[in-house]
Amino acid sequence: MTAEIHSPAPARTRRLTHFRPDQLAWLALALTLAVLIIAPLSMLVVKSFTHGTTGGFTLENYVTAYGRARHVQALWNTLVMGLASTVLAVLLAVPTAWACTRTNMPGRTFVRIALFGSFLMPPYLTGVGWILLAGPNAGFINQAWTALTGLEAPLVDIFTFPGLVLVMGVSTFFTIFILVSAAFELLSSEMEDAANILGAGPFRTAFKITLPMAMPTILGSALLTFLVSIALYGVPALISIPARYPVVVIQLAEFFSFPVRIEVAAAYSIPLLGITIGLLLLQRRVLGRKGYTAVGGKGGERRVTDLGAWKWAVFGYVMLVVLLAVAMPLLVLIMAAFSDSWVAGLSLDNFTLEHFRYVLFEHSSSQQALITSVATGAAAATLAISLALSISYVVQRRLLPHAGVLAFLCMSPFVIPGIVLAIGFYAVYALPPVGLYGTYIILILAFTTRFLPIAYTTSTNGVRAINPEMEEAVRILGGGQFTAIRKVVAPLLKRTLASGWILIFVPAAQELSTAVFLVGPHTRVVSVVLLDMSEEGTFERLAALGSVLLLIIALIVLIGVRLLGRDFMLRRS
């Protein structure tokens, strides 16, 4: 009896299945999620009913928050703006998605790649681009108008309600585009052929057949976009104040400016949270109904529709979308970054690298912010993906009882607007006794929470793809659960890990909404520094710093594409 045959140790065979470590692991995961999600969210609610000085129960915060007509107006304005920009986003996204997936419009691949740029470009940079384009006095469009006509009165003004809606729409339409494109790609051409054969032309077919079949996806993604736009901080911070159009996020920031009235901010943010949860529940009810989740035509052949001469009209519209959403704001931003003065426009004596030198080597808060953004983004991505992987593994393998609770918690930040999450984090962790205000830790924890749902969705897909028999084969050959994870699960999850990491890093390194209330004097992230620069009006420096941030993110995505293939980011829902 040597190494050849391996007998079990006789006497001790009895108590081996009921591990205590299992329960400890569950407890550790549950505690982590409590720290990240339950504590901030419940503190938000508690604070909203707490008196600022006495600490007793009160409804006064709600009275203060909603007692003024201006504050109620801001909530109303937010909903109107959200609705208007969502309608615009749908009008931009759906025809573009249709043209790119189901027609023979020229340049479809180019359009997809160009629009991907709109995913990489954070909304506040798009906003700055549009300020440079359509600012009432010096905006390029107005300069060109004056030069052409001699008229002094500006043609367009971005600091108006329509301007706000335009920037919101072009900043948020990408989600609709990508989800609706995916839905269109699943539709079988036979559905359209059936309409064609009965005599319907391409546009009639699109309106009568293709669009209605993708309607659940269109409505669902529009709802998501609405929720994103009412909670977005960057664009309103740039535009709604000069436009004199107060919205909720700006009002929240006001409650946060000295003296900080956290209780009032909490009370004021509750309706935003309520609207988000309510609408998502409504969507689940509507889409959950059988027979309405229609896109089913698997296997069917998919051909593009020949638009004939109309393809150039469609091409024109799609190019307009590309120009408005990506090309124009990005170009003016890059131009400004290399200009001595952005107003002077494109010329050789206006060219300079001074702003890059300034933000990279002289301006200490820019340097610091770049490091902070990349470091906190990387740390949050690592934390979120590790946590999400552990939990999805435990859930998928049913290793622990009540794992479903962990899964539910992981997905729950999805319903919390970033700025509301920040208030919750501030309420629990910023002030003594925890006292994390102004540290990296509070930023990393908040970002981790914010992007946990993306991490969890990616991880679950990854774990689901691994047959449990792979691990059982390790067990039966003599390896423990951890050997199975180390030798088999981890190597097989490499791809999932990498793509999930990048999917979180990109938005985390750009995050503004969650960061704006949590940064301290020494932990300012790039997005916050950029916003300050816009208030100072130093748009050239802003553009230079923004370009550096975009470059870093583009490089990381490029590495991801190299390692993981072209589609890894587009297939994210």
Place this chain on the structure above:
Amino acid sequence: MQGLILKDLGRRFGAVDAVRDVNIELQPGEFLSLLGPSGCGKTTTLRMIAGFLAPTSGSIILDGVEVSSPRGSLPPEKRGMSMIFQSYAIWPNMTVAQNVAFGLNLRKLDKAEIRRRTGEMLEAVRLNALADRYPSELSGGQQQRVALARALVIRPKLLLLDEPLSNLDASLREDMRFEIKRIHDEFRITSVYVTHDQSEAMVTSDRIAVINQGRVEQIDTPYEIYTKPRTRFVAGFIGRTNQITGRRGAQGVDFDGFTLPGAAFTGAEPEVFISVRPQSLHLSAEEPVTDNALKLKGTIAGRAFLGETWDYVFRSDAGLELRITARPHEVYALGAPVWARASSDQVVQIL
């Protein structure tokens, strides 16, 4: 005592008894199949033997040591067993050689020994040329042989096979049956084989346990199972058969159109069930002269020519329908009047 004993083994899932009162004793070196329809509890039984699942009643004793009981189970990695999975579960991140050497590495044998045994095993399953390939570059049959090599190289006390051939195409499946049989004859490793395919079980096994609704219906050699099925389920599940119901009467047991002597039957219930295989029945145009146990007059109600055999449906004058297999030259037209007969040793009473 060497070998594997399943004693009153049971497993409940909620209110459902997946496995009930299973009692099996396996001799060292024996090859046993657990055969039954899907959902009968055979895989649950196998997973309990492997230690992936704890029983809710009874126990499992391996070489005299209790390894599973409701009080606790030895984890799979401590059992010294091997398993071949339905999906093969070949690790795609390791080469063929790394897959096979995995269990030896876990046992911390020295490098030269691992290399020698891995090489020998790859030779035994004829895969040495593919040692450095990755699984994605292999065919289904090759992956299957990697799984076999990986499981056998550690010389397990017990080899468990969970429907290992169900993902292969038909002709390959037939080859692999004999491959598994050959390898078992070479290594004599005690094996438990789960399958729903009776011919797989017949080819590979020393004994077959037929399982239905969580219970063992019969454990016997393939020959006994086929020729002496004990229950209606076994008779119907293993091969095709004619099941005929009779009633105890004054002269013996009365069936539709014939009577058999009562002494040949056990039990006291008024109803008696018998099984007669289609190939145990014979057709003839004239009345058979021998004193057959079963002799019926009737007509050909249906027929199909399968190449190697004729498949006839015989309908007796009393209306009893029987399936009868005949050799190619025994040609009877549809509607032709014929006699059917079977000798008494071919008539099996079933419960």
